Amino acid sequence: MTVIEASGLRKEFTVRVKSGWLRRRTRIVAAVDGIALSVERGEMVGYIGPNGAGKSTTLKMLTGVLYPSAGQVRVCGLEPVPQRTRLALRIGVVFGQRSQLWWDLPLRDSFALLRHVYAVPATEHAGRLAHCRRLLDLDAFLDVPVRQLSLGQRMRGELTAALLHGPEVLFLDEPTIGLDLVSKQAVRAFLAALGAAGDTTILLTTHDLADIERLCRRLVVIDQGRIVHDGSLDELHARYGSRRRLVVDLDEPLAAPLALPGVTVESTQANGRRITYALDGTTAAGDLVSRLVEAAALRDISVLEPDIEDVVARLYTRQAAP
Amino acid sequence: MRGDDSLAPHATGSRAPSYRAYLALAAAGFQRYATYRQATVAAVVTNSVFGFLRFAVMLAVIDAGTRTVAGYDNRQLATFVWAGQGLIGVVLLWALPEFAERIRTGDVITDLLRPIDPMSQLLAADLGRAGYAVLTRFVVPVVVGALVFDLYAPRRQVTYALFACSTLLATLVCFSCRYLVNAAAYWLLDVRGPQTAWTLTSGIFGGLYFPVWFFPDAMAIGLIVATPFPSVIQIPLDILVERGSPAVQLGLLGVQAGWVVTLLALCRWVQRRGERKLVIQGG
Amino acid sequence: MAYRHLLAAQVRSQAQYRASLAVDVTGSVLFGVLDIVSVVVLFRVTPTLGGFGFAEVFLMTALASCAFATADLMVGNVERLRQYVRSGLFDALLVRPLSSLAQLVAMDVATRRVGRVAFGVVMLVLAAANAPMELTLARLALLTVTPIAGALIFGAVFVATATVAFWWIESGEIANGLTYGGLNFTQYPITIYGALFRRLFAYAVGFAFVAYYPTLALLDRPDPLGAPTFLGYAAPAVAVMAAVAAGLLWQTGVRHYRSTGS
Numbered sequence: 094m095t096v097i098e099a100s101g102l103r104k105e106f107t108v109r110v111k112s113g114w115l116r117r118r119t120r121i122v123a124a125v126d127g128i129a130l131s132v133e134r135g136e137m138v139g140y141i142g143p144n145g146a147g148k149s150t151t152l153k154m155l156t157g158v159l160y161p162s163a164g165q166v167r168v169c170g171l172e173p174v175p176q177r178t179r180l181a182l183r184i185g186v187v188f189g190q191r192s193q194l195w196w197d198l199p200l201r202d203s204f205a206l207l208r209h210v211y212a213v214p215a216t217e218h219a220g221r222l223a224h225c226r227r228l229l230d231l232d233a234f235l236d237v238p239v240r241q242l243s244l245g246q247r248m249r250g251e252l253t254a255a256l257l258h259g260p261e262v263l264f265l266d267e268p269t270i271g272l273d274l275v276s277k278q279a280v281r282a283f284l285a286a287l288g289a290a291g292d293t294t295i296l297l298t299t300h301d302l303a304d305i306e307r308l309c310r311r312l313v314v315i316d317q318g319r320i321v322h323d324g325s326l327d328e329l330h331a332r333y334g335s336r337r338r339l340v341v342d343l344d345e346p347l348a349a350p351l352a353l354p355g356v357t358v359e360s361t362q363a364n365g366r367r368i369t370y371a372l373d374g375t376t377a378a379g380d381l382v383s384r385l386v387e388a389a390a391l392r393d394i395s396v397l398e399p400d401i402e403d404v405v406a407r408l409y410t411r412q413a414a415p
Numbered sequence: 416m417r418g419d420d421s422l423a424p425h426a427t428g429s430r431a432p433s434y435r436a437y438l439a440l441a442a443a444g445f446q447r448y449a450t451y452r453q454a455t456v457a458a459v460v461t462n463s464v465f466g467f468l469r470f471a472v473m474l475a476v477i478d479a480g481t482r483t484v485a486g487y488d489n490r491q492l493a494t495f496v497w498a499g500q501g502l503i504g505v506v507l508l509w510a511l512p513e514f515a516e517r518i519r520t521g522d523v524i525t526d527l528l529r530p531i532d533p534m535s536q537l538l539a540a541d542l543g544r545a546g547y548a549v550l551t552r553f554v555v556p557v558v559v560g561a562l563v564f565d566l567y568a569p570r571r572q573v574t575y576a577l578f579a580c581s582t583l584l585a586t587l588v589c590f591s592c593r594y595l596v597n598a599a600a601y602w603l604l605d606v607r608g609p610q611t612a613w614t615l616t617s618g619i620f621g622g623l624y625f626p627v628w629f630f631p632d633a634m635a636i637g638l639i640v641a642t643p644f645p646s647v648i649q650i651p652l653d654i655l656v657e658r659g660s661p662a663v664q665l666g667l668l669g670v671q672a673g674w675v676v677t678l679l680a681l682c683r684w685v686q687r688r689g690e691r692k693l694v695i696q697g698g
Numbered sequence: 699m700a701y702r703h704l705l706a707a708q709v710r711s712q713a714q715y716r717a718s719l720a721v722d723v724t725g726s727v728l729f730g731v732l733d734i735v736s737v738v739v740l741f742r743v744t745p746t747l748g749g750f751g752f753a754e755v756f757l758m759t760a761l762a763s764c765a766f767a768t769a770d771l772m773v774g775n776v777e778r779l780r781q782y783v784r785s786g787l788f789d790a791l792l793v794r795p796l797s798s799l800a801q802l803v804a805m806d807v808a809t810r811r812v813g814r815v816a817f818g819v820v821m822l823v824l825a826a827a828n829a830p831m832e833l834t835l836a837r838l839a840l841l842t843v844t845p846i847a848g849a850l851i852f853g854a855v856f857v858a859t860a861t862v863a864f865w866w867i868e869s870g871e872i873a874n875g876l877t878y879g880g881l882n883f884t885q886y887p888i889t890i891y892g893a894l895f896r897r898l899f900a901y902a903v904g905f906a907f908v909a910y911y912p913t914l915a916l917l918d919r920p921d922p923l924g925a926p927t928f929l930g931y932a933a934p935a936v937a938v939m940a941a942v943a944a945g946l947l948w949q950t951g952v953r954h955y956r957s958t959g960s
Contacts, residue, residue, distance in 0.1 A: 106696070158524045160694045174694055181530040182430060193525040197447045209439035210529055210536075212432045213425070221422055238450070259425030292423045453868035461875040467895055468882050475890035476744040484743050608721030615728050619735065629739050 096262055096294045097132035097155060101164035103318075104150050124150040126318030127164070134261070137288040137295045139309035141302070143409045147318040148298040152266055155296070156186055169261055182211060185255030189267035192247065193254055194239045200250045201235045204257060211258035218257055225253040228283050245276030252283065256293075263287075265297035269304055281307050302401045314408055321408060326401065333407060335399030336371040339378055343368070344390040351384055432531050437539040440531075444543025458504060459555040466500040466556050469624075470564065485628040490567035491656040495626060497560025499652055504552025505545050505582060506589035506647055508617055512610055515600035518689075527690065534686045538590060545586045567656050574657055577664050581651040584671035588646045591678035592617070598682070601689035616642075622649025639670060643678060646671045701796070704804040723813035726767075730817040733763050733885060748890035749922050753829050754913060755886060760825035761909035762884040764818035765848025771811040773803050773853045776860040777873065783863050783955070792956070799857065799948055818845075831917055840916060843934060848884075848908035850937035854944035855880055855903065861944075864951035876903070884908040889922055904940050907933040 104125040109117045125147040132138055142148050153159035154166055157173030157180050166173060171180045186193075194203045208218040226232055229249040234242060242250065248268065255263060268284075269277045285308055288295055299305065305312055305326070312329060314322040322329055329335075338359065346365030350358065355375025361368050372378060378396060385391055448455070473492045476484050487495060503509070514537060517523045526533040560566055569575060596609040603609070618624055621644035627635045639645045650667045653659070659667075737759050741752045750758075779802060782788040791798045826833070826841055859873035880899065883891070888900045888910050900906035907929070914921055915930020 153524070156528060158527055158694065177527065178530045178532065181528055183425075184528075186525075186528050188525065191522050191525050193528070195443060195447070197450055198443060202443065202446065206439050206443050209436040210432055210531055212430050212436065212530075217425065224422055256422055259423065261424045287422060290421065290423070451868060453866065457869050457872040461871045461879075464875040464879050465882070467892070468879055471891045471895065472740065472747075472886060475748045475886070476740060478748075608725060611722070611725030611728070615725070615732060619732055624732075624736055625739060629743050631742075 094134045095131055096134045096136075097130060097168050097296065099128060099130045099155070099164065099166040102128040102130070102151070102154060102161050102166055103163040104147070104154060104159060105162045123162075123318050125154070125161075128315070128318070128320055130313065130320070130323075132294060132296065134294055135288075135291040136311060137284075137309050138297070138311045138313055139305040140296055140298045140313050140315065141300070141305065141405065142298075142315035146315045148315060149266060151315070152264055152296070152298060156180070156184060156264055182258065183260060184262045184264060185258070185260035186264045187248075187251045187255045187266065187268050189248070189265075189270040192239065192251065194247070194250055196240050197238055199236045199238050200231065200242070203239065203250070203254060207254055207257050213258050217259065221257050221259065222253070225256065228286065229253060229279065245272050245279070248272060248276065248280060249283075252280065256287075260293065262294045262296065265295065265299075267299055268297060269299060269301050277301070277303075284308055302405060306401055314405070316409060329401075329404060330399050333404050335404045336373055337378065337399055338397040339370045339372060339381060340395045340397065341368050341370070341382075341385055341391060342366060342393040343385075344392055347389055349388075351381075351388065353381060353384065356381055436531055437535065440536055440539035441543030441546070444540030445547045446543075447540070448544050448547045455551050459552055462500045462504060462552065462556050463559045466497050466560060467563075469500070470496040470560070473625075485626060486658060487626065487628075487656065488567075490565050491658070492626075493560060493564045494567040494656050495652050497556050497564070497566060498553075498655055499623060499648055500556040500560075501553035502582065502585070502648055502651060503623065504556075505548045506586050507541070507544065507548065507593070508589060508621075508623070508647065509614060510593055512597050512600070512606050514594070514597035515606040518597070518600040518693075519605070523693070527693075532686065533690075534594065534682055537594065538587075541590045542586065549582075569655065569657055571657065571661065573661060574654065574664075577661075577668065578651060578655045581654045581668055581671060584668065584675055585647050585651045587675045588643050588671060588678060589617075591675070591682050592643060592647070594682050595678070595685060598685045598689050601685075601692055617644050617647060620644040621647045622652060626652075639667075643674045646674045701800055701804050704801065726811050726814040727817045730763055730767060730814045730821070733759055733881075734821060737885070748887040750887045750889075753825075754917060754919075757825040757829045757916065758887065758909040758913045759885040760818065760822040761844055761848060761912060762881060764815070764822050764845035765884075765908050766852050766881045767811065767814040767818045768845060768849035769852030769856055771815055772849065773856045774811060775803055775805055776856050777877075778802070778805075779860040780863040780867060780869065784867050788955070792952075798952060799945075826916075829917060837916055840912060840931065844909075844912040847933035847937040851904050851908055851933075851940045852877070852880065854937070854940035857944040858947050861947050861951040864955045880905055884910070904936045907936045 102125055103123060105121050105123050108120050108122050110120055124145075128147075128151060130151075140148055140151070150159060154161050155168055155173060157168075157177035160174045168180060169183045171183075173180055194200065195206065198206070204218075204222060207213075208215070226235070229252065231249060231253065234246050234250075237246075239247060239250065252268070265284075269280055272280065281304060284295065284297075287293055288308060295308075297304065297308070310325055312322065312324065312326055313320060314329075322332070324332075343366050347368075353376045355373040357371050359369040359371045370381060372381065382391075382394060385394075470493060473484075473496055474489075477489055477492065482488060484492070514523075514533075517526065523533065526536060529536065557566075569578075592613060596606055596613050599606045599609045620627065620638050620642060627638050627645050627649050630638070639649065650671055654664050654667060657664075734756075737752070737755055740747060741755070745751070747755050776799070779788070782791070782802065788798070788802075791801045794801060822841070822845065831837060855876055859876045862869045862873060880903070883895075883899045884905045888896050888906050891899070900910070911921075911925070911929040912933055913919075913930075915927060920927070921929075
């Protein structure tokens with residue numbers, strides 16, 4: 094079942110540029126420029142892109158906070174803006190930098206209040222809350238007013254608040270922003286479990302690519318309002334020529350350099366006793382190792398997997414491999 | 416993950432927020448203000464100090480010779496001033512523009528993502544707040560006034576009921592006006608201008624600084640009928656000090672009710688326009 | 699001079715919101731109008747107030763308005779101390795090599811409040827012209843010095859009441875009770891107040907010297923309460939004492955803040 098369906102989605106903003114005293118020119122900028130996206134029930138999609146790429150704008154159009162300038166969008170079969178309040182009952186949204194909790198009230202009271210706002214049956218609410226309390230370790234600060242919570246505690250509260258009404262789709266806008274390592278891991282583990290259950294569709298934006306590696310099988314990359322990649326992480330690596338690396342430590346330098354197809358020397362250190370090879374996949378790592386063993390006394394080897402940060406940074410700066 | 420406490424989505428069925436949602440929001444509004452006890456103490460002390468200052472001026476006006484001023488005698492004026500000092504806390508005449516700040520910072524989008532529209536959320540919370548204020552900010556100045564001065568006690572039992580209704584309507588009128596001031600933030604960079612305008616007009620034409628009957632009669636009647644300001648302070652207080660017959664008082668309630676309907680409709684319209692602007696142009 | 703640059707930066711950043719500024723200036727003038735309207739309306743229903751006629755009370759109100767508006771313009775921003783202490787921004791002021799009070803004040807010398815001062819001066823000229831007195835050089839001097847001394851007294855009250863925030867952050871509007879309440883108090887002759895309030899506001903805080911005693915001196919009227927006439931000229935001395943007291947209170951407050959680190 095398709096839960097999110099968008100095509101030709103576009104959002105323009107008028108920007109006023111000051112040009113001299115009183116005179117202002119207006120310029121139209123497309124924050125989102127023709128996006129097509131289709132997400133099936135239970136999918137967990139990472140939505141990434143540099144600042145200003147249009148991530149939040151897309152999210153706002155999907156949740157009914159922004160009206161698209163053009164294109165179609167359906168979430169849970171509803172049109173987000175005209176049917177916003179109906180949609181609200183079926184989605185959960187967490188904005189990493191905005192709170193949906195009641196600032197002056199203890200977390201427990203915010204949750205109780207949300208039960209009424211979303212008209213959730215008491216037993217269902219209690220069940221979900223018990224679940225979140227267990228997985229997110231809420232008990233220690235359930236009675237503390239939200240304003241006194243640490244960022245990590247608040248985020249765990251926000252996640253709970255977004256899930257208490259059993260949303261079919263969960264939108265997360267930078268859910269791990271500003272969190273310390275332990276809190277990040279707690280949030281990720283929780284989301285991973287939620288995703289694994291397969292009932293809730295999750296779309297999350299992030300700048301922390303570890304979130305994506307840990308959580309999302311599918312990755313959508315947006316830049317300048319357009320989708321530049323939609324597929325798995327592996328596909329991204331394949332497409333952008335990310336390379337695995339092999340680092341070898343030798344007892345003494347090689348007599349002559351090795352010549353294998355698709356293998357290049359990236360760097361040599363310690364007078365030639367440590368060599369870093371980059372492999373594009375034409376030659377298997379094993380073949381390279383056996384050639385090395387023949388050529389010199391091998392002391393140590395390590396394989397470095399391609400770095401997602403690298404790939405994405407290259408994507409953002411548009412230095413994609415041919 | 417399955418089990419009675421799983422996070423499986425709610426089975427899609429017809430489900431809508433009921434009156435309970437509004438009750439819960441009101442309770443939260445009550446509780447929110449109850450947590451700031453020191454601020455409540457500070458507010459009642461301030462209101463009481465101003466009570467002494469305002470009543471001193473009123474006493475001076477009466478002492479100048481006449482037994483009554485603009486139809487109020489000494490005790491009626493005392494009640495007018497002291498109950499008025501309590502009433503400004505109940506209707507919350509002066510509030511920080513919190514909602515405007517939510518619009519400015521964009522936090523309003525979290526309000527939009529709830530199944531209840533932002534205005535109803537705010538209204539429910541404000542009624543809860545007013546409930547708390549009745550027990551604290553209204554009672555204290557009235558008790559202080561009663562201890563130090565001779566207050567006018569209503570002669571007709573029905574006055575208490577009328578006053579309660581009138582106070583509720585006044586709270587709604589005041590909420591609407593404050594809401595409109597805040598909603599200006601959808602279009603303006605900051606709402607200090609509308610805020611200032613509201614503070615001034617509500618104080619001077621609403622009956623706070625002096626009863627509007629100190630103005631010429633024609634002007635006073637015009638203000639009461641044609642502007643919402645006297646519906647906030649003047650009308651409830653006139654009902655409390657039993658100015659006019661019960662029929663006149665019912666008429667005043669009708670004026671208030673008319674303003675409530677008009678202003679709430681206006682608020683709803685403004686909110687829709689504001690949302691539309693937000694939804695089309697972005698935050 | 700560092701403060702001058704702080705001030706200039708403030709004025710520049712406010713001027714960016716020109717529409718807001720226009721609205722604010724208008725608003726602040728209207729607040730001044732309100733003081734006058736109140737007096738006019740009260741005298742519609744009574745011939746005298748506390749034994750004084752319209753011309754006399756009008757003069758008191760004008761003096762009080764002028765003094766308050768000037769103080770509000772200069773140091774009104776100390777009201778925001780509460781937010782600064784609460785949000786921890788006050789720490790940022792303490793680490794700079796300038797006086798914390800001066801910085802806080804310079805943070806927002808609200809250009810918008812200029813309107814009210816200007817309006818106050820106009821009202822004072824009208825009130826003086828309307829009052830039954832002959833304009834001598836001595837009276838002119840008194841008319842000039844009194845609003846300045848009054849501004850100093852109000853300024854001291856602004857600072858002193860703001861200081862409460864060092865001990866009590868949730869003090870809410872309580873400071874307004876003394877500042878705006880003080881404005882209300884000084885507008886009218888002190889004869890209308892009860893003994894307790896008179897002792898507290900008029901004598902202890904010194905509000906009687908803002909408008910009441912100077913008006914008596916200007917009009918050559920004996921005090922119905924029997925105070926000697928020379929008190930009309932004592933405002934500057936009282937103002938200096940008030941300013942010194944407020945300064946000391948501020949320093950104590952800052953010391954308390956530094957030791958508790960709240």
